[in-house]
Amino acid sequence: MPSPAPPEDPLIACLHRAALDPAGWQDFVLALEQGLGCAKASIHGVAERSGAPFLSVAGSFDAAFARSYLAHFHRINPFVPLSAAMSPGRARMSPMDLPDDALRRTEFYNDWLRPQEDLAIAVAVRSRPHADRSLVLSLNLRRRDGERAASRAQRLLDRLEPHLSHAFQVAEIISALSLGGGRAEAGGGGGLMMVDDGLSLIWADDGAAAQDGRVFRLDPFRKVIFQNGAMQDWARAACRSPGGAGRPPPVFRAADGWQIRLAQPGDGICLPSPFFGGHSFSRPRMLFLLSRAAGEPSRIPGLRSRFGLTPAEAEIARAIAQGLTTAEIAMARQTSLHTVRNQIRSVLGKMEARHRIDVARILAQDRS
Template sequence: MFFDTVNPDVQDCFQTGYSPDKMASFMAHYGAINPWRAHFAHMEPLKAWSSEQLLPHRDLVKTEFHADWLRPQGDISAGAGMILQRDARRLLILGGHIRMKDQDRLEAPWMMLANMLGPALRHAVELNHILSGLRLENALLAQGLTPTGAAILVLSDDRRILFANAMGERDLARGEALGGDLWRRLHLRDALSDRAFEAGLRRCRPNAPPIALRVAEPGTGASRIAHLLRVGPEVLPFAGIDTLRRTAPDSVVVLVIPAASAAETLMRYLGLTLAESEVALALHSGQTPTEIAAARGVSVHTVRSQTKAVLGKCAVRRQSELVALIGRLVR
């Protein structure tokens, strides 16, 4: 069993050797009450742990999971598992159940095999993610979109996140504009943006031009113009986009959210107005107040007043401190 979970209640699973009915019940109910799960966070990655090491058998037999799922399958209470990958959004596990009557004969060899396979499997997953991202960026370039610095998410028709690049994962983790529910379905935090996104999903057709939509961040006033497009396997090979998916979808939806501009970044994190952000960036670039005033068509007095306001909002006293602060936010 090879499964991927984002939270304690949901998992995707690629398995062999289990009956379809039992796996359906695992996905629907028993996976969420698996008593071994509470110990996954403490397992050392890339090291096989036996079922007994995770939870003594005397405690396991007292659970609903054992009575209604393990025991009816020949008491598959023995076995071992391994954490392949663990981060804020993914817990990827390799595991195998063994009948109690076969524990002495099979458990130790299975743990040895898992310890041998684990590093290679994790490397394969990481490499697959990198290659999927490169294929995706090439597909977007062919559509006339510039993926550099953008958050990119590949979605199923029910909004389920099949793939996110590093910037997409970052935006999801921040939760300012994007969010996900228990089933990894994407939603936009701003209600109007989310309704426009839903309408775009319905209108999106393969090989059609990208649909532009506004993605706003509630509370900050910042927004970005994102693009939504539907692609088929002839544009983007689906193999590897979803690690555990056995069958490829007919098409997927790609959401591309461009990176925030430098001014938007200062507005978001420092609470500056657009004009103040532009003045701050000009100071960061080495321009003098006189040069900034001439370029903006305002008086030097106005620029100095805006600079004073920026220093106050940033809680710094010197222009050199402001320049250093901006340098840490805008690279």
């Protein structure tokens, strides 16, 4: 009979999927914890230039402790400089670099590690870099499990490192390609982005990609973090219930003029990537339109002259760009659904737009 599969085989399979699907990194971390049975795992992204890692995937750490880490404890974590200085390719145990008596005297140990089952021993491995970025995979083990468990974890991470490095490098290449093959000039009017239900970026066109660092930022695993906290809350709610009860309004408008809309299936958007027809993504996908809010009423003469719109059609175009539904436009204009539908068809035809999203993109580009 064939020998049973070594314990790392399922973990390697998770890493192969993580190379294509950002959600796979969390699945890998949880599978790693389950396989060891005595550790909590996390993955940090490390920028080679700054050398400062930060929390990206938190495994099964208690959510309150994870939030406290981001709010405070990452600044006093004695393992942070050790991770930044770690050579790639070989796992290390924390007692090799930080004696236990020194760790016990730290606030980080007493207030963060000790209350969590006394997670006193850390085992970590750093991936080989791609460009100027790499990963640090860390395991925190309970003190009572001792260095024997740490030695087992170290051997496992050594065997996983080539697969971890390969998965990270492939993910970085795909991420670069997924950003539309290039960036629009800074200050563009926005565009389309696709995320999974954890807000990890799958794809963005040039217009949306140009807003990286301005309207939103990305962590090493392409998780989208909007600069506007209320917009971030809206996006999370949209991902949690894209089509069900409790979903947020279809459009969020920020005070600075930016707005984000959850595109619906009926919007008929054509997505220019071979990935979208496949089955490599394990979690639901959402499509957001990021744009500048439609301009002031003084822009209506410009719309009319450029596209030959009537005054009513120019107003309809602005309402479409704001993300209003047909029913909402009819209510706002105190007219019938039939009239609004006819006006929308006329606007699409005159603006040579295939669907509503095109109207919003045209107006956003016109504003920028």
